[in-house]
Amino acid sequence: MLKDILKPRKKNIGNLPINRLLPSAKQKMVGPWIFFDHFGPIELSENKGLDILPHPHINLATVTYLFDGEIIHRDSIGSFQTIKPGDLNLMLAGKGIVHSEREPENIRKNKRLIHGLQFWLALPSEVEETEPAFFHYSKENLPTFEVNDTQIKLIIGTAWNKSSPVKTYCDTLFAKINILKGNSLTLPNKEEIGIYVLSGEITVGQEKITQYALGIPDKESTHILANTNSEFIILGGVSLGRRFIEWNFVSSHADRISQAKEDWLAQRFDKVVDDENEFIPLPHKFTI
Template identity: 50%
Template sequence: MSTQTMKSDEEFDQKCANPDGCKTIDLLIETSEKDLGGFTVRRVLPTRQRRMVGPWIFFDHMGPANFAAGEGINVRPHPHVNLATVTYLFEGEILHRDSLGSFQAIRPGDVNLMVAGKGISHSERERPEVTQVAHRLHGLQLWLALPEADEEIDPAFYHYPSADIPSAEVDGVAIRVIIGSAYGATSPVKMYANTLYVEAHLRAGQKITVPNAQERAVYVAEGELSSGDTLISERSMAVLSNAPTIELTATRDSRIAIVGGETMSKRYVEWNFVSSRRERIEQAKADWSAQRFPKVIGDEDEFIPLPQ
């Protein structure tokens, strides 16, 4: 899902800063709220200064949003190519359908991995049982750029219930290893490039050492962190340096996401498409305009037109 229109390759408007004298942080990214009609989304990646962190090329913080009865998320069918989407909810539920025939409710703690490969279409709505009462939605949605050798693989869908995602306590800090390996635990979620995704909950005063990876960043969904004298405020991301040991301290009770992985080659981004080849994006745009993508099974009547 892209809950707001993805801009063309060079147009991203988040505020970024290079913290002076901080050896552990290369870049601070501040997010701005986008009101999508009762639903707030914050775009974190990509930015002009930083396109990717490891294979992660898109990072959206959805909500928290409170919906009255009869309202909710209602994202019509739309396409993707050459990427994989990762949906992870803190609160609420999203109903996923796609052109493979997948029909899956995503609930808090679950990991939803949809591999677009050579092309997939999907929709994200809510079950009537959810929308008929007042409810709340809060979570993260990220996109992974597939390695060049895997960009045109067959599309696939993987769902991992919350109980399958490893959790542990590290020096009193509650962590979940969502993708990759960290803190002695390994996630079952399928990887293509070397990938890191960890969720952690810290109480004020607690510290966490960031796992090693070629590229790393931390996003503060709730709370506030510090690295030395540099603060990482709520709803902002710190792209971390290659310092061998980086320790972060919670200045308030915090929920954070640590993401990263191996360095990837350049990717082009437009709307819902990501590719190492600009001409592949142009082809995907033409295919969607001509309705050559496969239809979402069970949701065939509507679609989001290609933005002009």
């Protein structure tokens, strides 16, 4: 059985349409995953680009995965990295970091697709105030294998007797699955699991999960059956307990978020290297 099926809330970041799955009123987190946006697919027109201006984070890690397009990551510790389809960016905010995400200038001259996933991971309390860091993993270094004729890309974590090289701070799982109609797959044994369908339709227990829905199975539901050729992701891991979330800040302590807001208003965060002139102001009101 499924404990819940979450439908996306429609959002926009600039000209980019967003399906937001987490947090929701019904489900605040899945394991350590506290924020989940699916952006695109959308065709961007010539000379109009994606520009996410510098903004801060604390006490979390961001995870970015692309299906189409290119994005340049810059941050306040000097990281500069272009992420391409199949790659993964992991940014540890720790005690505080500022970053921007922009399309490269050279691809803005033509129409092009952009499509990807953006997540935030809550951190164990003992890691929340660590030094910020940034990690990039090319698609060639993320394990891809088959289980019962089903293709699995293990992006983060350990499952199906395989392990990803991506750094983790607690038990964490992120995998992308391509499965043919009629095939089945056994779910990894994790404390909490979520299944998000990118395309197609699958059944867990006796319930269907359709495109752009996030299903939360119970402990007894361990098998997935593909009703059509389908692509989906599995998220999961250990539960970290309550976390506070406001704007771009996550913490196990509400007063830490209040301090971060004051620091951003006073511009006490470090600037993004080579992207110092713009920033996103703290909103007066904000709902996730």
